[in-house]
Amino acid sequence: MTDTPVIQLSDLSIGFTGRAGYTLPVLRNIDLTVRPGESIGLVGESGSGKSTVALAAMGYLKRGLRVLNGRATFEGHDMFALNRKELESLRGGHLALIPQNSGQSLTPTLRIGAQLTEALRLHSRLDPSQFSARVLELLGQVRLPDPQAITRRYPHELSGGQQQRVAIAMALAGEPRALLLDEPTTGLDVTTQAHILELLRDLARETGMAMVYVSHDLGAIARVCDRVVVMYAGEVVMEGSARQVLTAPTHPYARGLLASIPKLSDPHLPMALGGRPPAPGGAGDGCAFVDRCALASDLCRTSRPMLAPGPGGAPVRCHHADRADTLPMTSTGDHAARAEVGTAPVLSLQDLEIRYSKPGILDRLRGLQDTRPATVDDITITIAKGETLGLVGESGSGKSTILKTIAGLLPPAGGEIRFDGDAPLPRSVEQRGPDHLRRIQLIFQNPDDSLNPRHTIAEILEQPLKLYFGLSGTALQDRCVEILERVRLGGHYLDRLPSQLSGGEKQRVAVARAFAANPDLVLCDEVTSALDVSVQAAVLELLNDLKAAQGTTYVFVSHDLAVVRALSDRVAVLYQGRLCEIGPSAEVYALPSHPYTEVLLGAVLEPDPDTAPKLTADDVIELSPPAKGCPFQRRCPRKIGAKCDTDTPPWQTRDDGHAIRCHIPLDDLHRQQQADS
Amino acid sequence: MSLASIPQNSRLGRTLSVLRDVMSRPSGAVGLCLVVFHLILAVISPYIAPFDYRTMNAAMMLTGPDGVHFLGTDHLGRDVFSRTIQGGREAILVTGIATPIAVAWGGLVGIFFGLIGGRVDEVMMRFVDAFLSLPWILKMLVLIVTFGTGIEVLIPTLAFFYGIPVIRIARAATHDVVARDFVAAARARGHSRMTIMRKELLPNVLDALMVEGAMRWSWMLLAFSSLSFLGFGVSPPTPDWGLMIADARGFMSFAPWGVLGPVIALSTLIIGINLTADALAKALGIDRAQKAPV
Known part of the structure; x- marks a missing residue:
């Protein structure tokens, strides 16, 4: 291992000029050195600037951004001084980027072999006669079974994990000396993700290339990185070996972040990190984390801490790093008041069968039954009052489908749904009575999709209140405010549009809308998977508190086993x-x-x-x-x-x-x- | 980017910011100026016209532009300038009423079919396609010949024919919205189909409808002028661009001013509307590629 850095960012600041004319920094004084063979993890929540750092290392800036200060070099080339041609020859060759969802960015109309050959033609010095052998070698290197067969396939014939492997193989085609990965496993199933990470780990070892791994997922980072850089509000707040950052972090934010991650080994709710990060450029003269920090003092408000060696030697940007170890890093579990689980069944599913496919018109005329296996079949579950049932499984396991069927959005092909001991619920939502509709509420995965972007928060909350309780005038207004306060938002949110809220706030509004109906059963469909971890912890805590206060029953769907563990009384695996x-x-x-x-x-x-x-x-x-x-x-x-x-x-x-x-x-x-x- | 710059009332804030965005684009600024200019002119032209549009003058037939008759005179000796500035009044009035009607009915029908989807929707859209494949002038002439000319026939006719392509746009825009979770959420709450259309779908389709409305307006103006040109629109002596072009066409080789005035007036208005619609589409982030053929 030589000591000449592959990628070096020195004192790099990047920002944009706002409408009012002043310049807002998005990245502030980033120093980052990546040496050959090293794997560095860049961790942070959305908006922390981690992807901007990775792109800057490629010499790329998103529209409107410009370099305010400092430089970025790759093997001694100043990336922002190179012309287009020089950049093109570096990018994809010695310096490769694997963006988020890169598996889906394969050309759908070209066979895998042709796409890899194209990458070789552009970025390798091999003789064209050697291309096909090299393609097979690359596919073998990313552990795809039967490379020969894969080359003839189209991208849609591969699974998500296989597509991601092909994308990695393409990046390897130019024999990169540094590989930048931007959330390469986000959106993949847990098992697929684990496999891809193992692959990356092995590749780094085999090829000796440097890797910069950008992710919000500390679990993934822990798996592949030697060194971890924690980013917050466009700054590096802590840097150190993976072990140091993950086991003995000296920055309050890093500790909070770790505490907010649900862990399999810990059945308690994770701790939420209150507040929200400052808007880009919104950090004042003091520490960017001051508003969310338990250790904040007057000094933190007035002077911005420098990145300096803290206890343990790792650089940390905190005035009080020596006291950081007083902050908890695992959840204490004392705030998690669990609701009483009753014995009376609220919901029972009996032999539920759901089909997406309908028999074709010819088969129906001939009176043939659909012989294909049903999408969801043979589901018999009884849920008691006040209970939380976790439904887990990978994508395609039918967990969301079952929720939609309970809600009546997708009529089942067979079986019964009984609610509160009554007669079986009508199959579709249009046939159900208002009381049943009110008592079963659904919260969706992504609040960007489940809140109408054209409605103000007031209008969103008014809908269930008007529909189920016929409220109007000041009673309606008061109730809206009350509901918002229950989800820890205030009345001043009423006139805002969803686009003016952060992800966590939006999901709180979605939760508030469901609880406005005073439901007995709330169906939660991956409600935290679109959120940052620290926000996720807060939403989980909110759901748990609401349940404890109202004795609501939950069916909680998630692909994240640790999240399900933290909230559920019972778990069903699909x-x-x-x-x-x-x-x-x-x-x-x-x-x-x-x-x-x-x-x-x-x-x-x-x-x-x-x-x-x-x-x-x-x-x-x-x-x-x-x-x-x-x-x-x-x-x-x-x-x-x-x-x-x-x-x-x-x-x-x-x-x-x-x-x-x-x-x-x-x-x-x-x-x-x-x-x- | 700063949240502080967002005004208290978010909806008004959005409208203002869209308007600002339109005006900040060169096409939007020029287009909107042209449209506003024509609208003002249509209102005040009777009071500022130097001559009565009906006054004929046998001694002054087809004279060229001069200090008195800025755009010369026509074959009956009438002042082309006075007739030109008033020639859009009828067209703007008729299309100005017909356009909102067309957008409203086409929009509602489109949203309805977009929401219900399935076979009914498919079959209805084939009818719409078949209807659109006929030349518009043929369809319109059938109605006009049957019911006669005049505003009371022209407005419903234009509103009817130009509402049909709006169905397509509204349906396509609705299809994108229907798949989103907030519509599923509204269904799961038990809202009626009517409420879902009005509260969940319409606000999200409105942007597309507004842009489409602007485009329909410009097409409708052209159609109205074409009908007048063919003699099925405004009847003489009312000044109208289409009619004026038809009248002056025969003398174009030696008295081009008779055609020039109304042509410039009509084209500036139509260009103005198109530029505004383009800028509006960009400001609202609507992909104009999905625009249906006329």
């Missing part, structure tokens, strides 16, 4: 629209587990440099469930034989209500899993 395992959350997260649960749990990334994910199954995405047998038969690492392919596995129930659907006897399963861990 694969391909079929239940694999259900039980009290402590039991589901402990052994024995259904082999699929085991795979999921093994792939979870913890923000801890010492835990490695256990990858036992391939990251194959199945598009439809098998016609018979166990739904997990094709990926199961513990498959016992032909029985799994032909017979539907039985439910094996234990006394505490923990049930696993598997052919392997629970005791055997337990023994095997204990032996492996």
Whole structure:
């Protein structure tokens, strides 16, 4: 390892000139040195400037931004002094970027082989006769099975994880000496993400290239990076070895960030980090973090701390770094008042079956039944009053589909939904009575999509209040304010439009709208997955408090097992629209587990440099469930034989209500899993 | 970027900022000036016209522009300038009433089909397509020949024909909105279809409809002038650009001013509307590529 840096940013400030004429910095005095073979993680929440840093290292600035100060060099080239041609020859060659969703940015009409050949033609010095051999070599390098077959496929014939691998292979085509990755695994399933990260780790080792890994996910960073740089409001606030940053952070923000991450090992709610980061350029003369910091003093308000070695030697930007270890880093769990779980069932699903496909018109004329397996099948769950049921599974597991069906938006093909012991609920929302409609409310994943952008917050909250309670005039107004205060927003939000709110505030409004109906059952569909971790913790806390206060029942859908663990009393695991395992959350997260649960749990990334994910199954995405047998038969690492392919596995129930659907006897399963861990 | 610059009333703030955006674009500024100029002219022209538009003068037929008759005289010796500045009154009045009607009915029907979707929507759109594939002048002449000319026929006719392409635009814009979660949320709450159309869909389709309305207005002006040109619009002696062009066409080789005045007037208004519509589309962030063929 030589000491000449590959990428060096020195005192780099980038900003834009606002309408009023003054210049607002987006990045302030960034110093970053990346040496050959090093993997550096850039962590921060949205708006912290981490992607801007990565792009600046490529010599690229988003529209309207300009360099205010400092320079960015790659192997001694000043990136902002190079002309277009020189930049073009560097980018994609020795310096490659893998942007977010790069798997989806493959050209849909070109075969994989042709796209890789194109990359080689542009960025490698190989003789064209060697291209096809090199393409196969690259695909092998990113661990794609049967490279020869992959070259003939089109991007849509590959799974998300495979597409991402191809994108990485393309970046490797120019034999880069530095690879910049901007959230390369965001949006991928947990198992796929874990596989991609393992690949990146191995690649860095094999090729000796430097990597800059930009992510909001400390778990992913912990997995691939040697050194971690924490960014906040356009500044580097802390820098150090991955171990140092993740286990003994000396900056209050880094500690808060770690505390706000739900962890598998911790059944409590994560701690929320209050407040919101300053708007770009909005940080005053003092420390940018001052408004959210528990250690803030008068000094912090007036003078901006410098990046200086703190306790432990790692550079930190804090006046009180020596006292940072007094701040908690894991949740204390004392604020998590859990609601009483009753015994009366609120919702019961009986043999629920959901199909997206309809039999074709010809088949219907001939009176044929649809023989394809249903999207969701055989779902029988009873939820007690005041309970939170977590539904987990990868994308395509049917968890959101089930919520839509309970809400009546997607009529089931078979089975029953009983609500509050009544007669079965009408299948579709149009047939349901106003009382049922009011008592079941739905909160969506992305508030940008679930709040009408043209409605003010007042209009959004008025809708359920007018519809269900017929409120008007000042009573309506007062109630809106009251509801906003319950979700810890104030009446001054009433006249705003959703676009003027931050992501967390928007989701609070969505929560407020659901609770305005005084519901008995709230269906939460990935409600925190579009939010930053610190905001996610606050929304989870809010949901938990509202539930404790009102005795609401939740069905909480998420792909994040740690989030589900923090909130749920009971957890159901879904694969391909079929239940694999259900039980009290402590039991589901402990052994024995259904082999699929085991795979999921093994792939979870913890923000801890010492835990490695256990990858036992391939990251194959199945598009439809098998016609018979166990739904997990094709990926199961513990498959016992032909029985799994032909017979539907039985439910094996234990006394505490923990049930696993598997052919392997629970005791055997337990023994095997204990032996492996 | 600063949140402090957003005024208290957000909706008014948005309207103002869109208007500012339109004016800050060269096309928007020029276009809006032209449109406003024509609107003002249409209101005040009877009071500022130097001559009565009906007064004929056998001694002054087809004289060229001079200090008295700025744009010369026509074949009946009438002052072309006075007739030109008043020649848009009828056109602007008729199209100004017909355009909002066209956008309103086309918009509502389009939003409705966009919301219900499915087979009914598909079948209806094929009808719309079939209708649009016929030449407009043919369709319009059938109605006008049947019911006669005059404002009371022209306004409904124009409003009807020009509402049909609006259906397509409104439906396409609605399709984008219907898939979003806030519509699902409204359905799950149990709102009626009518409320969903009015509260959730309309506000999000309105931008597209406004731009479409502006475009329809310019097309309608052209159609109205064409009808007048063919003799199915305004009847003489009322001054009208289309009619004036038709009358002066025969003398174009030796008295081009008779055509020049109304042509310049009509084209500046239409260009003005188009420029404004373009700037408005850009300010509202609407992709004009989805504009339906006329």
